Amino acid sequence: MTTLNRDCLSEHDRQVLESIFNPSQIGGEELLYKGEEELPVDLLDLAEPDNPRILKSKSIELEAIKQAENGKLADAITLFTKAIETAPERPAPWNNRAQAYRYSGNDEAALNDIERALQLSNRSGRTGCRAFCQRGVLRRKHNDTDGARADFEEAAKLGSKFARTQLIELNPYAALCNQMLREVMKVK
Template structure:
């Protein structure tokens, strides 16, 4: 049997193999929360009115996201609270605050916020898609594979690449194929 050395592979070939061997690492979970995930152009949240409350809520939310990225989670949660208090009908700050709660380990509060984001978004648009992914991650972490699969399937239908990679990883046949490929290729 012939083995392939890493030196013979192009960068593209290495990326393809990495996606086969580590499907959950294609972009990783961070895609959910940093706004870099590619969504279909038609996947938009419902248009929000041009209202001073909405603008102020968005301002608080953006500042809170920045604080979250800087690791200033208590301050971020306070600003997410203000964003929600200013315009409680907006689903995005609920979903983003859930992420901050996850970072501090408060899964109960995170799930409560995710459920509110799903309700307000009607499980549609970018926020609904992100909330489904976030709940799927929590369900998977808590060994609720069927619940995670349902969330990822719904998010994948909305266009989430992250959800698709999670579904691949949850597929036992895909995992078996990955293991067999590893053995054949003798790559680590």
């Protein structure tokens, strides 16, 4: 079998091959969730930027995130709860507490918080996008492929690159096609 000489390919041809052999990349851009994606802002947090309750809630939430990053999930959950109690209308601490619950293995509590985050965010903005991703991950974990796909589609519409990657992985035809093309092409 002959090998493919990539030097004689056009840029477009290289991009097509890249999408075949690296389906989690589109246009050479790696699609991994980085936490700081270019997502729409949460309008609710912008509506009252000087509200002392919202500022306090954000401050507590930041401390909770630090605790979670240090593996202190129980402490993080306690602080997220305090942030929620301080400003229950903010969707972000609900979504972040859901993630801490998820990492703690409490999927039921996580789903409850995700639903509340989606409701408060009006299923939009950064928090809505991340809540859809989290619910998609949980649905995928529990073998609800159709539900996961629907959540990842909503998150992708809101700008999530992570969700787009998940959609590619959930597409059995794309996976099969990519596998067959890899075998046929044997690119070196």
